[in-house]
Amino acid sequence: MKIAVAGGGSWGTAMARLLSNINHEINFYIRNEMTRLDIKNNRENSKYLPGSKFSKEINLYENVEDAIKDIEILVLAVPTSAVRPLLNSIKGKLSKNVIIVNLSKGIEVESLDRISEVSEEILPDNPFVALSGPSHAEEVGNDIPTTVVVSSKDIKYANIIQNEFSTDKFRIYTNADLIGVEIGGALKNIIALAAGISDGLKFGDNTKAALMTRGMYEMSKMGLALGANPHTFNGLSGMGDLIVTCTSMHSRNRRAGILIGEGKSVEEASKEVGQIVEGIKTTKSAHMLAQKLNIEMPITEKLYEVLYEGKDPQEAVKILMTREKKEEIEQNFFQ
Known part of the structure; x- marks a missing residue:
């Protein structure tokens, strides 16, 4: 599948690497130029996830609109406070069929909304899946066996992510309780x-x-x-x-x-x-x-x-x- 990962921190990097290793086409949106150049030249995010090398080619983007063209899944790996601005920036530009998968763990301070509620407010037609569980990026990036859970209002979308993101080192369960x-x-x-x-x-x-x-x-x-x-x-x-x-x-x-x-x-x-x-x-x-x-x-x-x-x-x-x-x-x- 064609997947965009938004957020160049440790968790976004670990997820982009994991998904590229199972042959998904990855568009990696990273705002920081030095991080983009590091990954481009050294196949590694040495600041946030040192030692976890990319073995497959990925597409690096400084512009989120370019990164989301023709994708099937959008992975949000930005802090909770950055989710609303990011989603607002792509409102009207993201296909309604794109599944949004959120990795951040927080409650928005201004609204007291969960991330699923923020997403539903801004992009109501896009399916939303939360991915959570004991999953340090440092360990996922080093292929240490990890188990997580995915949840959605419509369990079929959680099942899609379970099937597309699972590896022999990254086991995923589903849970209907978003x-x-x-x-x-x-x-x-x-x-x-x-x-x-x-x-x-x-x-x-x-x-x-x-x-x-x-x-x-x-x-x-x-x-x-x-x-x-x-x-x-x-x-x-x-x-x-x-x-x-x-x-x-x-x-x-x-x-x-x-x-x-x-x-x-x-x-x-x-x-x-x-x-x-x-x-x-x-x-x-x-x-x-x-x-x-x-x-x-x-x-x-x-x-x-x-x-x-x-x-x-x-x-x-x-x-x-x-x-x-x-x-x-x-x-x-x-x-």
């Missing part, structure tokens, strides 16, 4: 930031396990309020992605959290990580969405205060530990 897949992928970044801060404060495994477990509970609560299937959060886009993002040094969110826990500002931590840390903005949008839905999400709330109101992380932890005593399971997700 809301749950998107919410799990977005909110796990919040918990990974918190887990990183815990590491930066030199707390231990007990603390991280508690953050991950209670974080999963917060993810499930928001998912349930939005109409998700709670079982989705036990799957790849929930528990799977949460585990890998909270425990790996490949995780930008965890690395940023460690730096914040060690005393650096949010701006300093983001700069040192060197790529977009989605969890920072997602913490803000999830905090606002929780207030809108009247959901109690204490980890998200305290992380918001640390990131946006200057609260000391040690104080935030103390407040979480001394909250009103509660039952562990306050609501039944599986009625």
Whole structure:
């Protein structure tokens, strides 16, 4: 198939390489000239995905309109905040038959919309598929076995992506719960930031396990309020992605959290990580969405205060530990 990949970061590069290796024709849209030249001359994105060489020819574009001509699938590998501007720029120029596959994991701050909702608003006639799960670009780019999930309002489009993107190193499951897949992928970044801060404060495994477990509970609560299937959060886009993002040094969110826990500002931590840390903005949008839905999400709330109101992380932890005593399971997700 003819596929355009938009976004020259690590995940876009890994996906362009993976798809080219299974003989799809790839149009790779990259805004940064140095990155385009690097891939053209060295067959590698040495800044964002060093060591992962392209073995097949791909087409490199600096103009998105040229990149999307006659394609069948458009892969979005740009930050959440860049999705709306990108889709607006191709509105009226993209065939209605093109399937949009989104790789970013976040909730738009301004609208509190999931990416599928942004896409449906701007390009309502184009099928939308979310791809999520425990999938560090660094490992996908090195052909390390990885398993993900794809979801769409119409499962036939998820099945198409499952068939076209699967390899012997990249296994794909389908899930009809688009809301749950998107919410799990977005909110796990919040918990990974918190887990990183815990590491930066030199707390231990007990603390991280508690953050991950209670974080999963917060993810499930928001998912349930939005109409998700709670079982989705036990799957790849929930528990799977949460585990890998909270425990790996490949995780930008965890690395940023460690730096914040060690005393650096949010701006300093983001700069040192060197790529977009989605969890920072997602913490803000999830905090606002929780207030809108009247959901109690204490980890998200305290992380918001640390990131946006200057609260000391040690104080935030103390407040979480001394909250009103509660039952562990306050609501039944599986009625």
